[in-house]
Amino acid sequence: xxxxxxxxxxxxxxxxxxxxxxxxxxxxxxxxxxxxxxxxxxxxxxxxxxxxxxxxxxxxxxxxxxxxxxxxxxxxxxxxxxxxxxxxxxxxxxxxxxxxxxxxxxxxxxxxxxxxxxxxxxxxxxxxxxxxxxxxxxxxxxxxxxxxxxxxxxxxxxxxxxxxxxxxxxxxxxxxxxxxxxxxxxxxxxxxxxxxxxxxxxxxxxxxxxx
Amino acid sequence: xxxxxxxxxxxxxxxxxxxxxxxxxxxxxxxxxxxxxxxxxxxxxxxxxxxxxxxxxxxxxxxxxxxxxxxxxxxxxxxxxxxxxxxxxxxxxxxxxxxxxxxxxxxxxxxxxxxxxxxxxxxxxxxxxxxxxxxxxxxxxxxxxxxxxxxxxxxxxxxxxxxxxxxxxxxxxxxxxxxxxxxxxxxxxxxxxxxxxxxxxxxxxxxxxxx
DNA sequence: CCAGAGATAGCACGATCGGTCGTTCTTAAC
DNA sequence: GTTAAGAACGACCGATCGTGCTATCTCTGG
Numbered sequence: 329x330x331x332x333x334x335x336x337x338x339x340x341x342x343x344x345x346x347x348x349x350x351x352x353x354x355x356x357x358x359x360x361x362x363x364x365x366x367x368x369x370x371x372x373x374x375x376x377x378x379x380x381x382x383x384x385x386x387x388x389x390x391x392x393x394x395x396x397x398x399x400x401x402x403x404x405x406x407x408x409x410x411x412x413x414x415x416x417x418x419x420x421x422x423x424x425x426x427x428x429x430x431x432x433x434x435x436x437x438x439x440x441x442x443x444x445x446x447x448x449x450x451x452x453x454x455x456x457x458x459x460x461x462x463x464x465x466x467x468x469x470x471x472x473x474x475x476x477x478x479x480x481x482x483x484x485x486x487x488x489x490x491x492x493x494x495x496x497x498x499x500x501x502x503x504x505x506x507x508x509x510x511x512x513x514x515x516x517x518x519x520x521x522x523x524x525x526x527x528x529x530x531x532x533x534x535x536x537x538x539x
Numbered sequence: 540x541x542x543x544x545x546x547x548x549x550x551x552x553x554x555x556x557x558x559x560x561x562x563x564x565x566x567x568x569x570x571x572x573x574x575x576x577x578x579x580x581x582x583x584x585x586x587x588x589x590x591x592x593x594x595x596x597x598x599x600x601x602x603x604x605x606x607x608x609x610x611x612x613x614x615x616x617x618x619x620x621x622x623x624x625x626x627x628x629x630x631x632x633x634x635x636x637x638x639x640x641x642x643x644x645x646x647x648x649x650x651x652x653x654x655x656x657x658x659x660x661x662x663x664x665x666x667x668x669x670x671x672x673x674x675x676x677x678x679x680x681x682x683x684x685x686x687x688x689x690x691x692x693x694x695x696x697x698x699x700x701x702x703x704x705x706x707x708x709x710x711x712x713x714x715x716x717x718x719x720x721x722x723x724x725x726x727x728x729x730x731x732x733x734x735x736x737x738x739x740x741x742x743x744x745x746x747x748x749x750x
Numbered sequence: 751c752c753a754g755a756g757a758t759a760g761c762a763c764g765a766t767c768g769g770t771c772g773t774t775c776t777t778a779a780c
Numbered sequence: 781g782t783t784a785a786g787a788a789c790g791a792c793c794g795a796t797c798g799t800g801c802t803a804t805c806t807c808t809g810g
Binding site: 362363364365367368442443444448449451452453455456457462465466469470495496499500502503504506507508510511513514515520523524526527 | 575654710
């Protein structure tokens, strides 16, 4: 216990060429994992795809599980850059929720990940398999829900949104986004994105507008 | 083309002991696949779990893909028995939609499949990987949506439901059900089921009730 | 510029993958 | 009761899995 000084993340790592390779590997890993799944992401195949040797790749992540966790971190960075950061500039909390949803749908439609939302795929894959990977996915999923809920509650506090329970509204918005993602990937159905937009627009309508 | 007489399903198969074994294998397969995924369902592991030899199991399904397709069929039978058939007895189309949703949530909560809804897991897994397995999953997903949509449209026709586009209402109901499934499996969050119930209840409220 | 640490590759390991083959036992139709 | 076909098995195939070990390079701090 005393010796376990959280050395997981604070690895000794310095050289720039190594970091570049590692980053390029993770770029490929994130792309592959969204289509094949985090588990089927095999080290041999990933090495081939990334243009490095199997053992060379393996030296960067010292186990498959750590590779998976690193892949999740890389995917999260993209998620934040594509969805969360652009919405920070919104003019108010209600508009921020609208933008979060719209950025999500856009990120699905533009196939930022070739298999749809990385976290939707991963959650379904590891949801029933306990372990660190599942815990990491669950953690980021909770953070996402809290981000929605927090902004919804703020919007209600300033009267920009009716006062249904914020957690309920967040649940409904997220449900529509994920369903749009699944339908778009499974059926190539672009209208699903439009249906989600419509439903969310109704759900987030300011109370001043007539019913 | 002339010789290809759709022999895929019309296999010669007779003996009763074989059918019994096959059925028991598929029971195990369906359970395993919902946790591990359709692809990670390995023939060796499945054989061990089912208590038969690898080659003995393999003789029943002559390729992994056919095993996967047979597993999907077995899962569909359970889905129909658990959800669709009980709802047929409903007193009207609006009530039928309500019961379909409620039976779905109950089937998730009772862990009829240990990893949650079989088709939700499978859709996420194979959604981005073209092939017969994906096509089968997509087909049953479409059938499910059509079942919802058809009954919603009927309910609207007799004035038991307001007249938003039936496909839109079906999309929203399905989204809430799938999101409840995911949250329940990933976080063990029973309140997600309640949130889905509440939202669906509002969505399916008969127009006679006051707003 | 030198030494040491990091980056990468080669090779091999035991396990498991999907799949084939030949054989033996069992059932069911005649 | 004979017999052809189905059911089930053990042994085995080549390929690939995740993971070590070792040996070279190459970068970088002193």
